[in-house]
Amino acid sequence: MSAAAGGAPAAAGRGSAKGGAGAGSAAAMRVLHVAAEVFPLVKTGGLADVVAALPPAQGDQGADVRLLLPGYPAVLDGVGPLRPVVDVGSCFGALRVRLLLGRMPSSGLPVYVVEAPYLYRRAGGPYQRVEGDEWPDNLQRFALLGWVGAHLAAGDADAQWSADIVHAHDWHAALACAHLADHPATPARAVFTVHNLAYQGLFPMHDWPTLQLATRHMSPAGLEYHGQLNFMKAGLRYADLVTTVSPSYAGEIATPEFGCGLDGVIRGRGPAVVGILNGIDTVVWDPATDQALAARYDSRRLEGKRECRRALQAELGLDVDEGALLVSVVSRVTPQKGLDLVLAALPVLLTEGVQFAIQGSGDSALEAALRMAQQTQPGRVQVRIGYDEARAHRMIAGADVIGVPSRFEPCGLTQMYGLRYGTLPVVRRVGGLRDTVTDLTPRTLADDSGTGFVFDAATPQAWTEAVRRAQALKHVPEDWHRAMRIAMAREHGWQQPARAYLAHYRAVADAPPAA
Numbered sequence: 001m002s003a004a005a006g007g008a009p010a011a012a013g014r015g016s017a018k019g020g021a022g023a024g025s026a027a028a029m030r031v032l033h034v035a036a037e038v039f040p041l042v043k044t045g046g047l048a049d050v051v052a053a054l055p056p057a058q059g060d061q062g063a064d065v066r067l068l069l070p071g072y073p074a075v076l077d078g079v080g081p082l083r084p085v086v087d088v089g090s091c092f093g094a095l096r097v098r099l100l101l102g103r104m105p106s107s108g109l110p111v112y113v114v115e116a117p118y119l120y121r122r123a124g125g126p127y128q129r130v131e132g133d134e135w136p137d138n139l140q141r142f143a144l145l146g147w148v149g150a151h152l153a154a155g156d157a158d159a160q161w162s163a164d165i166v167h168a169h170d171w172h173a174a175l176a177c178a179h180l181a182d183h184p185a186t187p188a189r190a191v192f193t194v195h196n197l198a199y200q201g202l203f204p205m206h207d208w209p210t211l212q213l214a215t216r217h218m219s220p221a222g223l224e225y226h227g228q229l230n231f232m233k234a235g236l237r238y239a240d241l242v243t244t245v246s247p248s249y250a251g252e253i254a255t256p257e258f259g260c261g262l263d264g265v266i267r268g269r270g271p272a273v274v275g276i277l278n279g280i281d282t283v284v285w286d287p288a289t290d291q292a293l294a295a296r297y298d299s300r301r302l303e304g305k306r307e308c309r310r311a312l313q314a315e316l317g318l319d320v321d322e323g324a325l326l327v328s329v330v331s332r333v334t335p336q337k338g339l340d341l342v343l344a345a346l347p348v349l350l351t352e353g354v355q356f357a358i359q360g361s362g363d364s365a366l367e368a369a370l371r372m373a374q375q376t377q378p379g380r381v382q383v384r385i386g387y388d389e390a391r392a393h394r395m396i397a398g399a400d401v402i403g404v405p406s407r408f409e410p411c412g413l414t415q416m417y418g419l420r421y422g423t424l425p426v427v428r429r430v431g432g433l434r435d436t437v438t439d440l441t442p443r444t445l446a447d448d449s450g451t452g453f454v455f456d457a458a459t460p461q462a463w464t465e466a467v468r469r470a471q472a473l474k475h476v477p478e479d480w481h482r483a484m485r486i487a488m489a490r491e492h493g494w495q496q497p498a499r500a501y502l503a504h505y506r507a508v509a510d511a512p513p514a515a
């Protein structure tokens with residue numbers, strides 16, 4: 001890459017030796033986050049929320065943080081004005097690739113954008129067509145992202161900025177770690193975060209030459225995985241540190257049950273795998289200021305929540321029933337999320353006075369089953385297939401309970417949104433759900449530690465029992481309100497996780513290079 005005119009605004013100079021911002025250095029730690037989505041521009045799930053909130057939280061703590069994103073139309077339109085950093089020319093099948101620099105609309109965070117119209121400028125999702133099938137050139141699209149990430153971090157792309165740490169998120173950005181490991185001259189180090197091990201970025205082995213990686217990586221010790229190329233493995237093998245989004249998930253992915261075939265690779269990294277619990281954006285998700293809601297509230301003034309509940313029932317066409325336990329589910333509709341358990345338990349729970357408000361999209365067979373469920377009792381079950389951010393806020397605020405019955409859950413954000421909105425979570429004891437929700441029992445109610453309802457087995461019966469426990473507690477308003485207030489007081493902002501990541505970056509930057 002050759003740097004062109006028009007680089008970044010004044011940034012700390014590039015460290016001459018290893019890790020210019022290591023321990024004892026006063027210079028700000030320079031961090032490049034590389035990711036495929038960011039809220040509010042492009043979002044398919046919690047990854048976008050994390051990528052929007054973690055970097056500015058690190059900036060608030062004194063780090064010099066930037067973002068690198070693919071140039072989808074929504075990104076090019078959303079982070080302007082853009083100025084050119086470098087002309088890359090033609091690569092990865094794209095005739096014209098440029099690196100541009102803009103800013104995030106809300107935080108003002110500097111954002112590098114890979115402009116490659118042939119690969120990124122198209123209608124549809126970041127990974128899939130509107131019809132739901134994967135883009136056939138995802139290998140090229142995300143190989144380019146990782147390659148640019150490594151070179152930008154190494155100082156090859158922007159004459160005025162380089163990074164101490166490249167922080168790659170999920171398989172889409174993972175190749176940055178492999179390219180950085182191969183880079184002959186950079187002191188930059190790689191941190192790789194696994195948001196979801198179930199999506200690995202698998203491609204045919206014959207596409208190997210496209211990646212432009214050294215041949216030594218084309219083996220089971222590198223990116224090869226049972227005769228295929230596995231992008232996720234590039235992050236797991238070559239990052240200096242691997243993180244996951246909750247401590248429990250960090251332990252789980254080292255086991256065959258949750259390791260998605262990569263548990264051996266995870267175990268092989270030993271202590272280089274750590275779990276750091278996600279935070280939530282407490283500005284975007286704040287019932288006291290949330291403009292999407294019919295009324296605003298906080299833990300001392302809960303009347304607004306009652307109004308939100310009535311408004312939600314009316315908006316969706318549910319019976320406006322004060323006594324019902326109203327359960328919301330806002331979720332991708334995939335086997336991960338356990339919506340089949342909700343469907344299987346529906347007939348029984350409906351006879352017991354429970355109401356359901358469900359919003360999601362994904363698996364078409366499950367979507368169809370959800371639509372059918374609504375037809376049986378529209379006053380008790382309402383389903384919205386699709387993606388609607390504002391309605392998600394109303395569904396979380398207006399419900400008594402937020403259901404997250406996931407089979408596995410690396411972290412999960414909706415249960416934390418529920419806590420903040422006084423909407424008690426009913427969750428499976430797995431991954432980040434286990435780490436964020438404390439089961440309500442007589443003891444945890446008495447000592448003010450209980451915040452929700454936790455169940456173990458991934459069965460409709462276990463889910464049903466947990467919903468029944470919620471319904472029983474709701475019939476004791478004094479206890480219910482006490483639990484709500486405890487849940488709302490839980491601290492889940494990004495300050496602490498941002499600090500934890502920065503401490504790990506420093507340790508990585510200060511460690512001697514791997515042999």
Ligand code: ADP
Pocket residue numbers: 044045046047049330331332359360361386387388389392411412413414415
């Ligand atoms: P995951 O990333 O596995 O989907 P998370 O709980 O981490 O799960 O994050 C999901 C995010 O996506 C949350 O911000 C949630 O509110 C949002 N979300 C999921 N489905 C929808 C939908 N259909 N409409 C609006 N928001 C949704």
Ligand code: GLC
Pocket residue numbers: 045046047050195196245278409410411412413432
């Ligand atoms: C993934 C996980 C989810 C996590 C999110 C953000 O999509 O499925 O559990 O909260 O990433 O880290």
